[in-house]
Amino acid sequence: MKNTLLYSFIGISVVYLLIIFLGREDLAWYLKPFLLPFLLLTVYSFENFPSKGILLTALSFSWIGDIVLMFAEKGELYFIIGLVAFLISHVFYIVLFLRQSKETNAMKIPLFWLSFIVVLLYLNTMLSLLFPTLGGLKIPVSVYAATISLMLIIALKGYFEWKNTARYFILIGALSFVISDSLLAINKFHSPLPEASFWIMITYLAAQFCITSGILKLNQKNSVSF
Secondary structure: OHHHHHHHHHHHHHHHHHHHHOOOHHHHHHHHHHOHHHHHHHHHHOOOOOOHHHHHHHHHHHHHHHHHHOOHHHOHHHHHHHHHHHHHHHHHHHHHHHOOOOOOOHHHOHHHHHHHHHHHHHHHHHHHHHHHHHHHHHHHHHHHHHHHHHHHHHHHHHHHHOOOOHHHHHHHHHHHHHHHHHHHHHHHHHOOOOOHHHHHHHHHHHHHHHHHHHHHHHOOOOOOOO
16 A cells, blocks of 8 residues: 555656646645645555654644645745744654664764765855845744754764665755755745746655655565565
């Protein structure tokens, strides 16, 4: 069943992205709430593992954020609530990554610390770019940017500590999340980007898919692929 649900997520995501690409965001709006439930059902139907509930919670808050942000144009409050929902989601992703079994210590690997510095430089660059136009949102956006940067750092830490090939999926997912949120922030607060909705959503959906499938692969008790 989990195979069908995972492929269904891919299928509905492709349809959703195609609709956006064709310029019919008005139709895509109605489809958006039905995207993440396929990943939620995939995880729910998966065999039990210690951090399953954390993954379900992270996806649930992302789903809430998706729905709330659909109404962001109606007022700043919707954007802030959506931001908080995704902030909570990222906190659970951080906990999720930290709960996975590790086989080595990333703190002893120089490349991890180099990656750590690169992420901090990204955070500083993004905030420097956005600060002049954030107005009263300086604090919430800064907290969110710091949290998603920490999520990426913890994913990088896991990349060096996990030996399972799932580590590639999780790292790509975390990177895609940062790219998606960066595009959204630049488009909203700095300057409009061409085809912004398409690129924001394709990286966002790739992020959720890669993180979810990576965590499931990392916790798979048998060799059967999905």
